[in-house]
Amino acid sequence: MALLLPESGLLFWMLISFGIVVFILAKFGFPIIIKMVESRKTYIDESLLIAKQTYEQMAVVKAQGEAIVDNARKEQVKIMNDAAQMRDQLIKEAKEKAGIEAVKLIEDARKQILSEKDDAIRDIRRQVAELSVDIAEKVLRGQLDKKTEQMAMIDRLLDEINVSKS
Amino acid sequence: MNRLHKILFFVLLSVCVPVVGAYANEPVPNKEEQKEEKQLDVREFILEHVSDSYVWHVTKIGDHEISIPLPVILYSQTTGWHMFSSSVFHESPSYEGFTIAEEGKYKGKIVEKDAAGAEVRPFDISITKNVFALLFSSLLMIVCIMYVARSYKKNPLQSKSGFAGLMEMFIMNINDDVIKPCIGKGYEKYAPYLLTVFFFVFTNNILGLIPFFPGGANVTGNIAITGVLAVITFLIVNISGSKEYWKEIFWPDVPLWLKVPPMLPIIELVGIFTKPFALMIRLFANILAGHSIVLGLTCLVFVTVKLGPAMNTSMTAVSIFFSVFIGFVELLVAYIQAYIFTMLSAVFIGLARVEPHHPHKKEVEK
Numbered sequence: 001m002a003l004l005l006p007e008s009g010l011l012f013w014m015l016i017s018f019g020i021v022v023f024i025l026a027k028f029g030f031p032i033i034i035k036m037v038e039s040r041k042t043y044i045d046e047s048l049l050i051a052k053q054t055y056e057q058m059a060v061v062k063a064q065g066e067a068i069v070d071n072a073r074k075e076q077v078k079i080m081n082d083a084a085q086m087r088d089q090l091i092k093e094a095k096e097k098a099g100i101e102a103v104k105l106i107e108d109a110r111k112q113i114l115s116e117k118d119d120a121i122r123d124i125r126r127q128v129a130e131l132s133v134d135i136a137e138k139v140l141r142g143q144l145d146k147k148t149e150q151m152a153m154i155d156r157l158l159d160e161i162n163v164s165k166s
Numbered sequence: 167m168n169r170l171h172k173i174l175f176f177v178l179l180s181v182c183v184p185v186v187g188a189y190a191n192e193p194v195p196n197k198e199e200q201k202e203e204k205q206l207d208v209r210e211f212i213l214e215h216v217s218d219s220y221v222w223h224v225t226k227i228g229d230h231e232i233s234i235p236l237p238v239i240l241y242s243q244t245t246g247w248h249m250f251s252s253s254v255f256h257e258s259p260s261y262e263g264f265t266i267a268e269e270g271k272y273k274g275k276i277v278e279k280d281a282a283g284a285e286v287r288p289f290d291i292s293i294t295k296n297v298f299a300l301l302f303s304s305l306l307m308i309v310c311i312m313y314v315a316r317s318y319k320k321n322p323l324q325s326k327s328g329f330a331g332l333m334e335m336f337i338m339n340i341n342d343d344v345i346k347p348c349i350g351k352g353y354e355k356y357a358p359y360l361l362t363v364f365f366f367v368f369t370n371n372i373l374g375l376i377p378f379f380p381g382g383a384n385v386t387g388n389i390a391i392t393g394v395l396a397v398i399t400f401l402i403v404n405i406s407g408s409k410e411y412w413k414e415i416f417w418p419d420v421p422l423w424l425k426v427p428p429m430l431p432i433i434e435l436v437g438i439f440t441k442p443f444a445l446m447i448r449l450f451a452n453i454l455a456g457h458s459i460v461l462g463l464t465c466l467v468f469v470t471v472k473l474g475p476a477m478n479t480s481m482t483a484v485s486i487f488f489s490v491f492i493g494f495v496e497l498l499v500a501y502i503q504a505y506i507f508t509m510l511s512a513v514f515i516g517l518a519r520v521e522p523h524h525p526h527k528k529e530v531e532k
Contacts, residue, residue, distance in 0.1 A: 002273065003454065006390035007218060009290040013297040014394045017304040021366060026358030029311040033337055034357065036318035043323055 208469060212461045216384045216454055217274065219295045220252040220266070224379045234379065236298055240264065241289040242278055252292070264288070299383030300391070303369045311365065340364050340508060348512035349519065356515055359402065363395060364508040371453060371500030375493070386503070387453030389446065396446035399511045404438065407518040414520070441514055445507060452503050456496045463489045 144150045222234040235253035242248065245263065254261040267277045267285060276292070277285040293301070314333045317326065326334050345357050370385040385391055415434040417425065424430045463485050470481040 003213075003217060004389055006388075006393050007290070007294075009292055009294065010218065010296055010300075010388060010390040011394060012291050013293075013300060014391050017300055018366065018394060018398075021304045021307055022359060022362045024308055025311050025362045025365075029308075029315045030337065030358040030361045032315045033311075033318050033334070034341055034354075036322045037334060037338055040323050040325070 208462070208465045211465060212458050214274075215461050216387060216457045218388070219274070220255070220276070220292060222295050222298065222379060222383075236293045236295065238264075238276065238292040239290075240276065240292065243286075243288070244278075244280075248288075295383050296385055296388055296391075299373065299380065299385050300370070302380050303366075303373050303385065306373075307365055307369050336365075337361060340505075344505070344509045345512050348509060349516040352519070353512075356402070356406075356512070359398075360508050360512055360515075363399070363511060364504050367395070367449065367507050368501060368504035371504060372497075374453060374457065375496055375500060384454065384457050386449055387457055389450050392446045392450040395449070395507070396442040399445060399514065400439075400442035403442070403511075403514045403518045406515060408520060408522075410520045410522040411518045441510075445510055449503050449507055452499055456492070456499055459492050460489060460496065463492060 144153060220236060220238060222236060224232045224234060226232065235251045235256075238248070238250055238252050240248040242263075248262055248264070250261065255266055259265055263278050264276050265278075267273055267275055270285065272285060272287055275287060276290055278288055280286045310329075310333065314326075314330045314337075317330045325331070340361055341357055345360050346353050349356055367386055370391070373381040374384060374386060376382055415438070416431050418430055418434065420430055466485040467478070467482045470478045473481075
């Protein structure tokens with residue numbers, strides 16, 4: 001069977017061409033492709049791992065952020081409450097102070113009014129006294145125009161003094 | 167193991183299908199009994215197509231043959247080197263003392279007459295049809311794989327689409343599912359060679375299925391091609407053989423009476439050679455059979471012309487149906503044979519690199 005006998009020419013060319021093919025592909029072809037595919041695989045695996053870690057970190061950060069926002073909100077409420085309380089207190093205090101001040105002012109005013117009233121009464125009394133002395137003087141002067149009358153007066157007065165002395 | 171079953175199934179299929187095809191062919195010789203010359207014609211026709219040739223016959227338009235003449239390169243013991251186009255044999259049967267033998271041992275080959283007048287073969291490294299197809303497929307392979315490799319160099323981290331993606335699928339499938347498990351540790355050293363073998367066999371198988379130029383040559387169905395592949399695998403297997411591998415061949419762990427008259431060592435030693443021999447014959451026979459079946463089915467159309475229009479029409483329908491079917495089967499076989507050649511080479515390398523601690527583990531797997 002001629003089919004079962006290898007031809008020397010074909011053997012020769014097969015050795016050469018297959019040798020060249022193996023040399024080129026085994027040196028520059030397949031190792032590069034396999035290396036690149038495998039490096040891509042590791043890159044993808046690493047990326048997935050990193051993504052997972054990042055996702056987990058994100059969740060932690062998100063939780064932290066939420067906690068911070070929560071705290072802030074609580075703080076805000078607290079501060080608002082404090083402020084409201086303080087305001088109320090301030091208003092209360094101010095009201096109290098104002099009340100006291102007003103009472104004090106009214107008191108002062110009353111005192112002043114009283115003292116001024118006393119002064120005025122005293123003034124009036126003095127003027128009344130002066131006026132009555134003046135009138136009395138005028139009356140007396142009018143009555144004591146005559147010497148007899150003056151003497152009678154003196155006598156009477158002396159009597160009165162004596163009576164009161166005895 | 168599941169995968170091995172699948173592979174076994176496909177191997178059986180690829181073996182059975184030629185048998186089915188042969189049965190389908192059987193009516194032809196029966197009807198042809200009265201016309202013996204016709205039957206001979208079919209055999210000649212098939213043999214001519216599956217064997218090598220100095221011209222590449224493309225087609226025939228009317229009476230005009232269209233064929234591509236290929237260069238003839240010869241070294242004669244007496245007259246030295248010769249190089250000429252094979253078209254010279256078109257004009258005259260003899261050129262510079264060389265003729266193409268019509269009959270005898272060197273039928274279809276270029277021969278010269280020696281001093282005694284007997285036909286002798288010069289050293290013939292002509293670019294024949296098979297050589298041309300071989301060079302073409304080698305170039306195609308280099309271009310394809312280097313294109314993919316370059317696209318990886320350019321954009322290492324980008325996922326590939328199109329042709330590079332397709333090749334990546336093939337390459338990584340063979341690398342991860344065949345070479346890695348079959349060889350085991352240290353497979354990286356052998357992966358480039360085995361991948362080259364896979365793509366070499368696969369490319370040539372597929373090109374062989376294309377019925378027109380530059381396909382259709384019976385490259386992997388030629389024993390010289392499969393022989394070289396098998397010899398290279400044989401060398402790699404035995405060069406990478408570990409101490410344990412050689413110990414298992416010459417001094418296996420069996421009772422003394424089995425190895426003192428060296429019965430088992432002889433069997434093992436023969437086994438070293440039968441493994442690559444099986445590789446060679448398996449690929450050669452499968453592809454040759456595939457080509458023969460397709461050609462035989464095509465011949466059915468022309469052979470039955472003499473049997474009347476009714477028979478011819480029905481046989482043509484049968485021929486086309488089976489041709490299509492066999493075409494699909496051959497496509498499968500093209501891949502499976504490349505796969506099996508690679509896988510068995512990898513398995514043999516893996517067996518040769520056996521570790522001393524578990525000497526029987528791999529044997530069991532086999």
